[in-house]
Amino acid sequence: MEVVGTSEPEQGSPKVEKGFANPASDAHRYIILVLICMVTFGSYFSYDVPGATVAQLLDPRPDNKMHMTSLQYNLLYSLYAWPNVIIVFIGGYFIDLLGIAITGVALMSLVTIGQVIMTAGAFEHSIRLLFLGRLIFASGAELLIVCQGAMIFKWFNGKEMALAFGFSLTLARLGSILCFAFLPSVAENHGIPAAFGLGSIFCMISFVVLGIFLVLDSRADRVLQRNQVQESYEETIQPQGLSEAFKLSPSFWLCVSTLMTNYGCLYSFFAISIDYMHHVLGLPSQDGGYELTLVYNISMVLAPIVGGILDVQGGRGLVTFFGAATSAILFCSLSWMPPLAASAKPAISVGTAIAVACGISLASLSSSVWPTVPIIVPAHQVGMAIGVAQSLQNFGVGVSTLGVGYIYDQSGSYHAVLTYLSGIAVCSAVLGAAWNVYDKATDGVVNRMDVGVSAEETMLLEKSQKIMMVEVAPMAVLVVRRKFYEEIGEGEIGMKRRDYYRSLGITDLDVASHDKSSYVDFVPPLLQNPTSSVLVPDAVEEEREREAESSPDKQNYGSSLGSSIGGPPGSSISRTRVSQSGPVESGLREALLAKTFRLPLSSSVREKQQF
Numbered sequence: 059m060e061v062v063g064t065s066e067p068e069q070g071s072p073k074v075e076k077g078f079a080n081p082a083s084d085a086h087r088y089i090i091l092v093l094i095c096m097v098t099f100g101s102y103f104s105y106d107v108p109g110a111t112v113a114q115l116l117d118p119r120p121d122n123k124m125h126m127t128s129l130q131y132n133l134l135y136s137l138y139a140w141p142n143v144i145i146v147f148i149g150g151y152f153i154d155l156l157g158i159a160i161t162g163v164a165l166m167s168l169v170t171i172g173q174v175i176m177t178a179g180a181f182e183h184s185i186r187l188l189f190l191g192r193l194i195f196a197s198g199a200e201l202l203i204v205c206q207g208a209m210i211f212k213w214f215n216g217k218e219m220a221l222a223f224g225f226s227l228t229l230a231r232l233g234s235i236l237c238f239a240f241l242p243s244v245a246e247n248h249g250i251p252a253a254f255g256l257g258s259i260f261c262m263i264s265f266v267v268l269g270i271f272l273v274l275d276s277r278a279d280r281v282l283q284r285n286q287v288q289e290s291y292e293e294t295i296q297p298q299g300l301s302e303a304f305k306l307s308p309s310f311w312l313c314v315s316t317l318m319t320n321y322g323c324l325y326s327f328f329a330i331s332i333d334y335m336h337h338v339l340g341l342p343s344q345d346g347g348y349e350l351t352l353v354y355n356i357s358m359v360l361a362p363i364v365g366g367i368l369d370v371q372g373g374r375g376l377v378t379f380f381g382a383a384t385s386a387i388l389f390c391s392l393s394w395m396p397p398l399a400a401s402a403k404p405a406i407s408v409g410t411a412i413a414v415a416c417g418i419s420l421a422s423l424s425s426s427v428w429p430t431v432p433i434i435v436p437a438h439q440v441g442m443a444i445g446v447a448q449s450l451q452n453f454g455v456g457v458s459t460l461g462v463g464y465i466y467d468q469s470g471s472y473h474a475v476l477t478y479l480s481g482i483a484v485c486s487a488v489l490g491a492a493w494n495v496y497d498k499a500t501d502g503v504v505n506r507m508d509v510g511v512s513a514e515e516t517m518l519l520e521k522s523q524k525i526m527m528v529e530v531a532p533m534a535v536l537v538v539r540r541k542f543y544e545e546i547g548e549g550e551i552g553m554k555r556r557d558y559y560r561s562l563g564i565t566d567l568d569v570a571s572h573d574k575s576s577y578v579d580f581v582p583p584l585l586q587n588p589t590s591s592v593l594v595p596d597a598v599e600e601e602r603e604r605e606a607e608s609s610p611d612k613q614n615y616g617s618s619l620g621s622s623i624g625g626p627p628g629s630s631i632s633r634t635r636v637s638q639s640g641p642v643e644s645g646l647r648e649a650l651l652a653k654t655f656r657l658p659l660s661s662s663v664r665e666k667q668q669f
């Protein structure tokens with residue numbers, strides 16, 4: 059069978075450029091990825107500036123004009139975390155409402171201005187200015203991460219999303235690592251203002267990068283007609299208000315509960331780890347610092363690798379559970395066997411084992427959970443959902459850090475602290491397991507490989523009325539992708555699609571035989587998903603009807619199908635053609651018929667405003 063479309067270009071359709079200039083090409087998308095990752099580099103670097111200069115900030119010598127008390131120092135972190143429990147909760151909604159361009163610029167301004175004020179505070183030896191700057195910085199920095207998630211979703215949904223999130227985490231960790239690696243000596247040799255100033259410079263660089271990204275993004279909107287999609291999208295589906303957050307699915311809440319508890323115990327342990335290793339394992343502070351850097355190094359390297367594997371193999375929920383289980387095993391071992399841990403020699407290897415376990419847990423958690431959030435919520439609530447997740451993450455870290463401080467103050471023992479942390483980690487593992495069980499019992503989308511269809515693409519297809527949209531249960535997604543990406547054929551994407559078909563068992567498909575102006579792409583991401591939608595090219599239906607006419611056997615089959623296929627009112631007949639032209643194509647044809655049209659189809663997705 060040959061699946062072809064109208065070969066005449068549609069009037070007014072955009073000219074899609076070739077190669078790198080084509081925003082849908084891989085090369086272009088990877089450049090975009092680098093830019094998106096760098097957008098938060100400055101803020102991640104600056105977040106850790108107080109931590110990296112703690113020795114100078116707390117230095118009690120009289121000639122230290124910047125001397126802070128321990129409480130004031132900790133306040134720099136509390137001022138970041140607690141307001142963000144509210145800010146990101148609300149702010150994610152505004153990202154959905156106003157879009158990434160306006161919010162991105164506003165947030166980056168807050169980040170940069172905040173860090174510049176802190177630098178001024180360091181110059182002026184003004185602790186008040188430091189606090190003011192940190193507060194302004196915090197109001198932008200966490201939401202900027204949410205905004206970055208929305209950018210990744212816009213560009214990578216349905217393709218390499220976990221990989222893209224993984225790379226963003228790599229740059230984030232690199233920011234922390236560079237900060238801890240260089241700033242102590244910068245502060246030592248050139249003073250605290252130089253260290254804060256470096257943070258300001260990185261924020262400014264990130265601002266410039268954001269500008270470049272936004273220019274390319276708006277060009278891509280134009281070239282790929284994404285702006286029209288957006289208008290249409292906004293006409294149809296508006297963010298409906300913050301109260302919608304409470305209507306998000308049980309899968310989402312199980313996901314963020316696992317995230318909140320696991321991040322909570324990991325980050326609050328990091329806060330005490332140098333001291334813990336010093337007092338319990340007898341490691342000098344610099345070795346403890348080295349172990350902490352090792353955690354970030356492991357996470358930096360593993361995040362994109364794990365993300366890339368998750369895109370291809372699926373299993374996000376399982377990896378999240380693995381991360382939580384690793385924490386549970388680690389903290390239970392440390393709390394139940396403290397003498398063993400302490401007596402193990404050499405102590406550095408115990409410290410390293412702890413760091414490796416933390417690094418694996420952090421990498422598993424962060425690289426699986428953030429790309430999962432967008433796929434378990436409706437497309438128009440992605441910003442809000444990432445915001446809620448980030449808010450609860452801050453809440454978890456804030457509460458568990460306070461708990462650690464309180465328990466240590468009360469008991470004076472790390473044993474009690476670790477027992478507390480192991481309790482949180484076990485809760486996290488149980489929640490992660492419950493999430494996976496729930497997912498398996500429902501649509502199974504969490505552990506499936508990343509082959510979603512972007513909301514924008516769906517909308518554009520629907521708007522151009524080349525397709526009918528019907529909801530099926532349970533099913534597959536069939537999309538006519540006309541004029542998206544490259545033409546199918548010998549190009550890289552054509553090859554990828556061919557490999558993809560092969561992975562579905564459609565082995566005898568000759569992609570090159572397709573009409574180069576149009577093609578049908580068979581996407582099975584929502585197989586067995588009872589609520590998924592299917593995009594049915596009218597032409598395939600025409601083919602079915604033609605087939606029914608020519609074969610008495612198939613006539614019955616065709617008519618029974620005819621009654622089960624329901625398109626939304628007003629959908630028009632596509633000019634896309636499905637023609638039968640030889641054995642080479644029959645594999646795809648069979649697959650389409652087998653996997654799509656024998657499915658029970660229910661009501662229109664348009665009526666339900668759901669993709």
Ligand SMILES: C[C@H](NC(=O)[C@@H](N)CCCCN)C(=O)O
Pocket residue numbers: 102105106200203227230234424428451452
């Ligand atoms: C993506 C996630 N982000 C956070 O945890 C933020 N709250 C930023 C915290 C900055 C820590 N250096 C992560 O980093 O995994």
